[in-house]
Amino acid sequence: MTLFIVGAGGFGRETYDAVLAAGDSTEPVMFCDHALAGEKTRGLPVVHPDEVDDDFVVAISDPDARARLSAGLEGRGLTPRTIVHPRAVIGPETVLGAGSVVLAMAYVSSSCVLGRHVQISYNTTLGHDCRLSDVTTVLPGANVAGSVHLATGATVGSNAFVRQGLTVGAGAFVGAGAVVTRDVAARTVVVGVPARPHAR
Ligand SMILES: CC(C)(COP(=O)(O)OP(=O)(O)OC[C@H]1O[C@@H](n2cnc3c(N)ncnc32)[C@H](O)[C@@H]1OP(=O)(O)O)[C@@H](O)C(=O)NCCC(=O)NCCS
Numbered sequence: 114m115t116l117f118i119v120g121a122g123g124f125g126r127e128t129y130d131a132v133l134a135a136g137d138s139t140e141p142v143m144f145c146d147h148a149l150a151g152e153k154t155r156g157l158p159v160v161h162p163d164e165v166d167d168d169f170v171v172a173i174s175d176p177d178a179r180a181r182l183s184a185g186l187e188g189r190g191l192t193p194r195t196i197v198h199p200r201a202v203i204g205p206e207t208v209l210g211a212g213s214v215v216l217a218m219a220y221v222s223s224s225c226v227l228g229r230h231v232q233i234s235y236n237t238t239l240g241h242d243c244r245l246s247d248v249t250t251v252l253p254g255a256n257v258a259g260s261v262h263l264a265t266g267a268t269v270g271s272n273a274f275v276r277q278g279l280t281v282g283a284g285a286f287v288g289a290g291a292v293v294t295r296d297v298a299a300r301t302v303v304v305g306v307p308a309r310p311h312a313r
Contacts, residue, residue: 114140116194117165119182120173121146121154124232128172128214129155131198145169162186168194170212171230176248176266176284183212183230183248193230201233210247219251222259240277252289264299273308 116132118125121144132142144154150161162182169191171183183193193212197203201215204223213231215221220238228247233239237251240259245251249263252270258277263269267281270289281287282299291308302311 115167116140116142117145117160117167117169118142119145119162119165119169119171119186121149121159122173124174124214124234125172126155127216127235128170128196129157131196131214131216134199134217135196136199165189165191168192170194170196170214172214172232174232174250174252174268176250176268179230179232180248180266198235204241228265246283255287267297 118128142157144157144159145162145165146159147161149159152159165186169186171179173179195209195211195213197215198217200217201219203221206223207221207225209227210229212229213227215233216235218236219233222239222241224241225239225243227245230248231245232250234253236254238256242260243257245263246265248266250268254272255269257269257275260278261275262280264283266284269275269287272289273287273291275293279296281297284300285297286302287293288304291304292306294307297303304311
């Protein structure tokens with residue numbers, strides 16, 4: 114079998130770090146990235162998306178691109194692989210969906226449900242009973258308290274905090290360093306302490 118890491122950018126390479134740390138060095142790994150096809154990343158071949166023909170993980174931060182690419186590959190009958198760095202902690206009764214990635218020093222507490230193609234970056238915490246819908250993203254250093262719901266495609270930025278029991282709506286984006294004290298409406302960007310809608 115070959116594992117294809119879709120996206121040869123920063124998160125793709127960090128996902129490869131997690132694969133290496135997990136220690137299965139016998140399995141071939143390739144990157145897939147239409148912009149870098151034919152080149153090499155970390156000494157590994159980079160292929161075009163059309164050439165992916167085995168298990169894959171989409172390691173692209175943008176949730177819309179992640180959803181589109183994973184749907185296309187799954188539509189071709191390919192299987193998404195879940196990658197967990199061995200230095201991440203996954204609590205009892207927590208379930209990770211297919212295609213999700215959890216990097217080093219993430220602490221995902223007990224009884225959480227993570228959907229498909231979720232990305233949990235390094236130095237993050239998720240409290241107990243969190244529910245993360247498909248293609249959600251928790252960026253480095255963010256702290257999500259217990260029983261929070263991140264709806265489909267929501268992102269929590271670096272070093273942000275989301276108070277317990279709140280909902281971050283579908284496609285919403287919590288800016289870096291924000292402290293979220295109220296539910297965040299769908300497709301809204303919030304920043305600051307306390308977090309408020311971001312005037313662009
Ligand atoms: C919230 C965010 C999406 C806004 O992006 P943007 O619309 O491109 O914002 P801009 O950089 O154009 O900044 C617009 C204004 O918002 C302010 N601003 C931007 N991000 C902010 C944040 N997180 N908190 C507070 N203010 C912020 C800027 O200072 C600027 O203010 P000014 O007009 O008074 O100078 C982005 O700044 C952010 O926080 N992204 C998350 C980054 C992250 O976590 N990266 C991790 C990578 S691994």
